[in-house]
Amino acid sequence: EDKVVQSPLSLVVHEGDTVTLNCSYEVTNFRSLLWYKQEKKAPTFLFMLTSSGIEKKSGRLSSILDKKELFSILNITATQTGDSAVYLCAVEVIMASGTYKYIFGTGTRLKVLA
Amino acid sequence: DVKVTQSSRYLVKRTGEKVFLECVQDMDHENMFWYRQDPGLGLRLIYFSYDVKMKEKGDIPEGYSVSREKKERFSLILESASTNQTSMYLCASRLWGTDTQYFGPGTRLTVL
Secondary structure, eight states: OOEEEEEOSEEEEETTOOEEEEEEEEOSSEEEEEEEEESSSSOEEEEEEOSTTOOEEETTEEEEEETTTTEEEEEEOSOOGGGOEEEEEEEEEEOTTSOEEEEEOOOEEEEEEO | OOOEEESOSEEEEOTTOOEEEEEEESSOOSEEEEEEEETTTEEEEEEEESSTTOOEEOSOOTTOEEEEEETTEEEEEESSOOGGGOEEEEEEEEOTTOOOOEEOOOEEEEEO
């Protein structure tokens, strides 16, 4: 059975700290791995990763994928209170019908204290 | 900008009622998805549709059905709502062949 596991489940840090969020997966027919940020409502897209070892970066956030060890990390440097959210990892898999679906992890809840 | 809207933000229904959750997207996306999100369980796929009148079961389709009569609208139907269907329901859409899903704001459904 396909599964995506995120750790830690929750995390509390102070502003300025650096955090690393983990996502490991076991799936058949991997296509890509995606990270989302979810605040009060809808998840918003952060990164999509398809190749091992290539870092994606956006401001203070960065992410990398290891397809051999089947995991990805999301780094946030110099955290701010606005980074407080649930961070979701999703793995896109190819189905027999040729379409794709997403399998989500349970998320990591990050709280950044002022 | 892609916009995905859902008919209600909050909904309270009684056990046994038929419930319709509507999702509309305005970007001509072929693929649409329905998820539920529960604490400790993350997002779980209920059904998805890769084009008009097409539907495919996700991981937890039991107790739900869907309808996709028009490209922009994907409806989730609870034929007879039960208390274990109390959850946050999220709709998403995606352009065929691309990788990014766009989510709606969610509907928090409570079944009493």
